[in-house]
Amino acid sequence: MNTVKPERIALFCLTPGGVALARRLHVALPMTCYTRETLVEPGFLPFDGSFAHTVQQAFTRYPALIFIGATGIAVRVLSPLLVDKLSDPAVVVIDERGQHVISLLSxxxxxxxxxxxxxxxxxxxxxVITTATDVNDVAALDTLACQLNGRIDDFRTAVKTVNQMLVSQQRVGLWWDEEFSDEISRCDRRGFISVADLNALPELDALVCITLRAALPELPLPHWKLVPRRVVAGIGCRRGTPCGQISELLHRQLALQGLDPLALKAIGSIVLKQDELGLIQLASDLDVPFEIFSVAALREHEHRFPSSLFVKQTVGVGSVSGPAAWLLSQGHVIGETLREQGTTITLGVTHRC
Structure with a gap:
């Protein structure tokens, strides 16, 4: 689930009563407050041209918006901006007397x-929360995915189907690899039936499996894999290596370790590769961050990996992919480094979301 950072919240108020309530909220929770120019006081910013224009700008800049006023006003100003519930910011509406706090969007x-x-x-x-799972006091698959920073193939369909089954009181099982036991214990699992053994399933209508594995045993019922993002890849390559070539090698390396590509959390390389188009495009295609490390940072860990004199003379450190994977995974490197076509790839698994 998205945890909105307080400083990333934009609040909008249109009346003196709204300003008074915003002042009260601002004391308890840092946020950027906007109001009419005639109502501006210390700690508030005036609308940039108009209320609607300011909301339009904030919609893509802030992960959360708070409106103090009528729900209808919020709906009308937001309606042209809405794209998708998986990408739109959180929206909360509060009446100016602070009696009703309504979760409106996302x-x-x-x-x-x-x-x-x-x-x-x-x-x-x-x-005031109206989502069906919350009203029926059960968990939601999309909430569980957010809590675990996980991905699901065809996320929208999976969430719609599983959540509907949960609110309809159908029997949905939840199984996870042992490595996730501590995390799962802190997640909202209301309505799910815990499953201990995939080979001895209780009576179920469907099953959700939390795993990094590329493949599961054949299962006799509808099931979905929720794949936490935990795998990182340190990558070194020759200048100008095409994205497609790096991608093919990365997916091969993931397959060798039996890992689902959805588990990829980040790729990393040396600072000299910060403008490497193949790596930049790869990160974009996979929707993961591209993290770069200084020569000095990589050099601290190069002794842990085989060193190349040519690479050392070229970039200043004898190994790039290994130390990068070590840093990305806090030392939890897995498998052997792939070395092929001028590219090196080392994988690691982090135990943090």
């Missing part, structure tokens, strides 16, 4: 439900 993935609960606690009222 309740699960965007984090609006969690933000509404936090704001309601500040005001001492009950949040």
């Amino acid at each position: 309740g699960h993935v965007g984090g609006a439900n969690a933000l509404a609960r936090e704001l309601a606690a500040i005001l001492g009222v009950k949040p």
Whole structure:
């Protein structure tokens, strides 16, 4: 679930009562507050041209928006901006007397439900949350995926199907690899039936499996894999290596380790590769960050890996992919380094979301 950082919240108010409530919220939770120019006071910013224009700018800049005022006003100003519930910011609406805190948009993935609960606690009222899973006091697959920083093939369909089954009181199992036991214990699993053994399933209508594995045993019921992002890849390559070539080698390396490509969390390389188009494109295609490390940072760990004199003379450190994977994974490197076609790839697994 998206946890909205307080300094990334934009609040909009249009009346003196709204300003008073915003002032109260601002004391408890850092945020950027916008209001009409005639109502501006210390700690507030005036609308940039108009209310609608300011909201339009904030919609793509902030992960969360709070409106103090009528729900209808918020709906009308937001409607032209909405794209997708998986990417739109969290939106919460509060009446200017602070009696109702409404999670309006992006309740699960965007984090609006969690933000509404936090704001309601500040005001001492009950949040208004209408998502079906919350109303029926069961967990949601998209919330679970966010809590684990996980991916699912065809995410939208999987979430719609599983959540509907949960609210319909169908029997949905939840199985996970042992390595995730501690994390799962902290996740919301209401409504799911815990499964200990894939070879001895209880009576179920469907199953969700939390794993990094590329393949699972054949299962006799509808099932989905929720794949936490935990795998990192340190990559070194010749200048100008095509993205497609690096991608093919990376997927081969993942397959050799039996890892689902959805588990990839980040790729990393040396600072000299920060403008390497193949790596930049690869990170973009895989929707993962491209992290770069200084020569000095990599040099601290080059003794752990086979060194190339040519690479050392070229970039200043004898190994790039190994030390990069070591740093990305906090020392949890797995398997052998792939060396082929002027490219090296070392994988690691991090135990943090």
